[in-house]
Amino acid sequence: xxxxTPLLILFLLSWSGPLQGQQHHLVEYMERRLAALEERLAQxxxxxxxxxxxxxxxxxxxxxxxxxAEKEREALRTEADTISGRVDxxxxxxxxxxxxxxxxxxxxxxxxVTGGPGTKGKGxxxxxxxxxxxxxxxxxxxxxxxxxxxxxxPAGLWTKDPLGQTEKIYVLDxxxxxxxxxxxxxxxxxxAMAARKASRVRVPFPWVGTGQLVYGGFLxxxxxxxxxxxxxxxxxxxxxxxxxxxxxxxxxxxxVFPAEGLIPPYGLTADTYIDxxxxxxxxxxVYATREDDSHLCLAKLDPQTLDTExxxxxxxxxxxxxxxxxxxxxxxxxxxTRPASRxxxxxxxxxxxxxxxxRAALPYFPRRYGAHASLRYNPRERQLYAWDDGYQxxxxxxxxxxxxEV
Numbered sequence: 176x177x178x179x180t181p182l183l184i185l186f187l188l189s190w191s192g193p194l195q196g197q198q199h200h201l202v203e204y205m206e207r208r209l210a211a212l213e214e215r216l217a218q219x220x221x222x223x224x225x226x227x228x229x230x231x232x233x234x235x236x237x238x239x240x241x242x243x244a245e246k247e248r249e250a251l252r253t254e255a256d257t258i259s260g261r262v263d264x265x266x267x268x269x270x271x272x273x274x275x276x277x278x279x280x281x282x283x284x285x286x287x288v289t290g291g292p293g294t295k296g297k298g299x300x301x302x303x304x305x306x307x308x309x310x311x312x313x314x315x316x317x318x319x320x321x322x323x324x325x326x327x328x329p330a331g332l333w334t335k336d337p338l339g340q341t342e343k344i345y346v347l348d349x350x351x352x353x354x355x356x357x358x359x360x361x362x363x364x365x366x367a368m369a370a371r372k373a374s375r376v377r378v379p380f381p382w383v384g385t386g387q388l389v390y391g392g393f394l395x396x397x398x399x400x401x402x403x404x405x406x407x408x409x410x411x412x413x414x415x416x417x418x419x420x421x422x423x424x425x426x427x428x429x430x431v432f433p434a435e436g437l438i439p440p441y442g443l444t445a446d447t448y449i450d451x452x453x454x455x456x457x458x459x460x461v462y463a464t465r466e467d468d469s470h471l472c473l474a475k476l477d478p479q480t481l482d483t484e485x486x487x488x489x490x491x492x493x494x495x496x497x498x499x500x501x502x503x504x505x506x507x508x509x510x511x512t513r514p515a516s517r518x519x520x521x522x523x524x525x526x527x528x529x530x531x532x533x534r535a536a537l538p539y540f541p542r543r544y545g546a547h548a549s550l551r552y553n554p555r556e557r558q559l560y561a562w563d564d565g566y567q568x569x570x571x572x573x574x575x576x577x578x579x580e581v
Contacts, residue, residue, distance in 0.1 A: 241437060300486045303477065304526035310455040310503040312574040313530050314520070316538045321569045323365055329383055330446065330548040331562045333364075335555050337453055338391040346373070346391045346567075350446040355394065357421075364567075378419050381428060384439075384447030385549040385562065390478060393427070394419040397449045400431065401456040413437065414448055416481050430481035434472070436465035443497040443511055443546055451476075452501040455554045459501045463493055471496070473506050473526060490532075491522035498547040498560065503577070505530055515545040515564075530577045543568060 325538040326333075327348030334345050344364045346356040356373040358364040363372040382396040389395075400415040414437060418428040437448045450461040458478040463471055470492045475484045491499075491508040497518060499508045505525040511518045523535040540547075545564035552559055559570040 214580045222255055227560055241369045246409055267514075271368055299487060302485070304456075304485060304487075304504055306456065306504055306527050308455050308503075311529065311577050312503050313505060313523075313535060313577045314502065314507065314538065315536055315573045315575040317540050318571045318573040320543070320571075321542045322543070323569065324369070325566050326364075326369060327373045327544070329564050330444075331565075332385045332387055332549040332551065333562060333567050334389050334551040334560045335553055335556075336389045336392065337555055339389075344351060344392075347382065347385075347387050350384050351381050353378050367480070376421060376424065378417070380417060383414065384449070386450035386461075388451035388453055388458070388551070389421070392421055392455045393478075395449050395451050395458070395478075395481075397432070397451075413487075414478075416449070418478075432460070432462070433462050433483050434462060434474075438463050438465055438468055440471050440493060441496040441498060442494045443513065444548060447549075450549075452499070452500060452552065453554070454501045454503060454552060457503050458500075459506075461499050461501075461506065468491060469525075471499070471506070471508060473501075473524065475526070487524070488525040489522075491524055498550040498561075500550045502552055502554070502572075502574075505535075505577075509540070509547060509550065517542060518547060523560040526575070534577075536575075540570065 184186060189513045278417060285396050296357060302303060326346060330350050331346070331348040333347070336343065336345070342360040344358040344361055345359070346364070348356070355376045355378070356370065357376055358369065358373050360406045363369065366372060376394075378394065378396070379400040383398060387394060387396040391467055394417075396417050396419070398416040398417055400413060413435070414432050416430050416432055417426055419425070420427050439448055440461050441447060448462065452459045452461060456475075458476040460474040460476055460483075461471055462474065467488060471489045471493060473489055475486075476482070489506060491506065494507050495510045495512060499506060500509070503521055504527045506524045507520050508524075509518050510521045518540045520537050523532060523537075525528065525531075525535075543563050544566050548562045548564075549559050551558050557572050559572065561568040561570060
């Protein structure tokens with residue numbers, strides 16, 4: 176060992192005292208921290224035990240109440256099923272009574288046709304219509320209904336093109352709008368995010384009401400014409416028919432509808448002034464004027480030029496009417512009540528004179544949500560496309576020959 180070794184040992188021994196003191200303080204600190212953690216753990220265990228006991232007591236109190244609630248729910252479900260069965264049975268009884276006691280036909284028909292009170296001599300206005308097809312069917316009953324979805328607001332129109340070669344669905348939401356939705360097929364329209372599947376077609380003028388029609392690749396609709404400088408108030412009751420090419424997105428023709436003082440034809444659908452319809456015979460218009468503000472008028476239109484070929488004053492009242500459609504040259508008017516209820520065809524008018532009101536069926540429509548904002552007949556499918564308080568509905572129709580007895 177060298178002479179420096181005793182000095183090193185003396186140096187280490189002089190530092191051993193402070194190191195042992197620091198270790199002692201560290202041990203005491205750790206013991207205090209562990210004691211605090213143990214105390215907190217004990218408190219947590221006590222609280223957990225207390226909460227568990229409270230939860231058991233609450234569960235024991237709730238179990239009997241849950242059993243009682245379950246029994247009451249089953250009782251209410253049974254009662255609801257019983258009431259639903261009674262309502263269905265009542266509906267069937269009402270339908271049976273209606274078939275046994277049909278509503279009275281339009282009593283003003285004979286006066287209109289035979290020249291009695293109410294006949295208006297206006298050239299060919301009330302002459303019989305010469306059918307251009309061999310269509311001779313009339314409605315026997317509304318066979319079934321299918322509610323597809325809810326899209327848009329309470330008033331609107333959805334339809335197919337009866338002359339189109341595709342399965343496109345056209346949706347026109349609202350009574351004053353300028354954008355139509357076009358869906359590739361019905362399945363795309365029924366999807367939850369249907370709007371993403373649709374293309375949009377914007378027309379140059381907003382339409383009025385829900386009387387639009389898609390026919391032969393064109394959208395026919397009514398618009399308010401621009402006011403004339405210094406013109407009178409009659410322009411407010413005049414509408415212009417527009418023929419819009421859906422593929423080219425252009426207006427190909429327009430014509431002022433040849434009727435003055437137009438008023439809404441349906442007493443329950445105040446926004447529609449001209450209701451366009453299509454059937455096996457072509458294009459029609461349902462309207463009303465102040466000249467006879469109690470009844471509907473019917474016009475046959477030329478789909479190429481929008482000219483009015485023939486007009487009729489029908490015996491069908493405006494009051495409580497909500498919609499109408501045409502099948503094989505016969506106008507069918509659907510009526511309801513202001514508090515929306517079950518709609519029914521209560522008046523028909525055959526422009527050809529083949530079907531008399533006494534031989535026409537007047538069926539009810541099945542229960543739904545509210546009132547029809549529009550009805551569009553598709554002659555290829557023999558179905559009605561209905562808009563009911565924002566719901567889109569398909570009605571399948573059962574037909575019979577006009578000559579057959581009801």
